[in-house]
Amino acid sequence: NAGVTQTPKFRVLxxxxxxxxxxxxxxxxxxxxxxRQDPGMGLRLIHYSVGEGTxxxxxxxxxxxxxxxxxxxxxxxxxxxxxSQTSVYFxxxxxxxxxxxxxxxxxxxxxxxxxx
Amino acid sequence: GQNIDQxxxxxxxxxxxxxxxxxxxxxxxxxxxWYQQHAGEAPTFLSYNVLDGLEEKGRFSSFLSRSKxxxxxxxxxxxxxxxxxxxxxxxxxxxxxxxxxxxKLIIKP
Numbered sequence: 001n002a003g004v005t006q007t008p009k010f011r012v013l014x015x016x017x018x019x020x021x022x023x024x025x026x027x028x029x030x031x032x033x034x035x036r037q038d039p040g041m042g043l044r045l046i047h048y049s050v051g052e053g054t055x056x057x058x059x060x061x062x063x064x065x066x067x068x069x070x071x072x073x074x075x076x077x078x079x080x081x082x083x084s085q086t087s088v089y090f091x092x093x094x095x096x097x098x099x100x101x102x103x104x105x106x107x108x109x110x111x112x113x114x115x116x
Numbered sequence: 117g118q119n120i121d122q123x124x125x126x127x128x129x130x131x132x133x134x135x136x137x138x139x140x141x142x143x144x145x146x147x148x149x150w151y152q153q154h155a156g157e158a159p160t161f162l163s164y165n166v167l168d169g170l171e172e173k174g175r176f177s178s179f180l181s182r183s184k185x186x187x188x189x190x191x192x193x194x195x196x197x198x199x200x201x202x203x204x205x206x207x208x209x210x211x212x213x214x215x216x217x218x219x220k221l222i223i224k225p
Contacts (some may be wrong), residue, residue: 042203043215104161107159109159110158
């Protein structure tokens, strides 16, 4: 059972370059999320989706875009990378959404992105 | 503002018991989560508390006091594989998760 799969595992970009991170889940979850994790800080929500075709902004959405064309996939894009976007990015999914109980998040293995 | 506070690092001995504390300040409260994250890996769910009291799951237990804005994760019979970061996250009135920076737990033989 694959769970949540993220690609790539590592990526190095130059300032101004663009890239897309792919997240796929095989658990038929409605809810999907993109987080970034920086040293000394808690996970911060970038964007999330409550179902196929929907997206919403999280705590730190600037500089990122997302798409959820298929239920199982959630893409995170950086149009013009900046050094401040150097971070570890985690995708997550959940069966239940906020307000429906103790929604348990299932995380992907993360992508280490460095922007030079 | 909203805030989750937990110690940055703790050290404990294999076979012992350790308590990791978490205090939270959120706009409203709709539950508290604990996740485990081994170095270089994804966080994995440990526990969820929404009512006061202790929830026990094998070697791990989680406690919540809503009146004090306080939770702790109790790990018993520590094993080397318990060396990891433990993330505390509170959910506010808008059901948004506010995450702590994590507590790195080092287990020594």
